[in-house]
Amino acid sequence: MVRASHAAAIVLLAATSIAQVGAQAADAPACRGTIYLTFDTGSQSQAELIADTLRRHHIQATFFLANEKTVRGDWSLDPSWADFWKARVAEGHAFGTHTFDHVYFQRDEADGRIVVKPQFGAHAGQRLTWTQQQYCDELRRVDTRFQQLTGRHLDPIFRTPGGHSSPNILAAARACGYRHVGWAPAGFSGDETSSDTFPNALLLKRALDKLKDGDIFMAHMGIWSRKDPWMPANLEPLITGLEHKGFCFATLKAHPDYRAH
Template identity: 20%
Template sequence: MGKRKKEVIFLGVVVITLLAMLGIQQRQMKQYTEVLGRNVENTSNTAAAASGSAAGAKRQPVVYLTFDDGPSSLTEKYLDILKKHKIHATFFLIGQQVEEMPEIVERELKEGHEIGVHTYTHESCEIYASCQAYYEDVNKVREVLEKRFDYKPQLWRFPWGSANCYIHSYKEEIIQRLGEQNMEYADWNVSAEDSVGSPTVDSILRNVKKDAFRVKDPVVLMHDSGSNQATLDSLEAVITLFEEQGYRFETMSQRENCCHFGQ
């Protein structure tokens, strides 16, 4: 074979080798680019998912409207407003009035509201005479609710709250005894102050606003009695106050932790 021919063959082999190497590099580059693209896409998807999870974790705030001292001559008007706004509230009832107005309690239950115990008489000298007296008083209301409405209340509220001076000597005992019946006491962290002095719509709104947005899961104390016309007149404004801030409304037993003073 001539020298010239050998050189041509050699150059051909070199060219073929170079082209093959170039092809391999191109394929590797394509594969690298595809992998990089997938990694970028996966990273973006992961970031988006994390962002979505973070957004989901930021839950909608919740408020709990509670009414003491009912049922009363005004209760059905309260219920009309709550129904209009598709809101469920918690009513802590007085046993004597339950027996006098059972049809109102039936409506409260039918419309999805929660019922709690607020003693039978609300007379401090009777209900707080001793641990046993208070225990019997709460159970009297519980039995009325169970027998008449087939309803087992999960909550009770001390008249004047769990920090009142009447129960200092037996507070822990009564909490334990009623706890054995699967009942828990419920305080509040926002008060409308609607049973003190001469409340007005303005004063009630002012009192609610004062604490409503500085506490987590606000539990609002209001009163449902025939003398609380100002509370009734302010209810829509109170509801709107929370609705405008994006709150939803639930009953007390739906709260993650029952509201106790000092917590």
């Protein structure tokens, strides 16, 4: 008899818990759309702020990685950043390559080659003419380093520095399994612009007014040149404002243009 009563109590408790979960799910606001937050490496001055903000809001984002000079005096893909990137992997974020030496596109050549200009590395500031295989190798350098740091491969996506792509670059990337990711017109954070001409309040309002379902948003993990940095002032209000408008967030692995890839 005691056992029967105990079993009945367990069943009642389980039913109550299920009902509570169901009520909470019913109370939760439905997503009116999805925004895909993406962050490119930079000076890394905002790296911890980004991580803390995403964690508090339970948001998973997508990071595009290059080996860039940081405010700590090291490089963003040095072993000194291994714990940071491992933590982001554990949180379920997505990761793409941004070219190892932050290589800017200059122009396409008629024979399929690509004229580029690395910002960092042994050939920083030099104009180089690469074959498509060399460009592919540059994309893969990030994957190799990321695997060394975290034990995980990158997702098969990339973003060129500045977002400038070309037919030859896209062909090179396709040959080694990568798809290019840009951003929506309203998804440009403006963190590279002059803070005198584009103050943070203006950039925040523009994003909140114009971002729509399916848009990819891009910001950097720290910019050397902007006098009034975008990130500390705008990241939290941007996320909160979008949440209040009913938006949810996801990595590019859930984006309709990239999830099958």
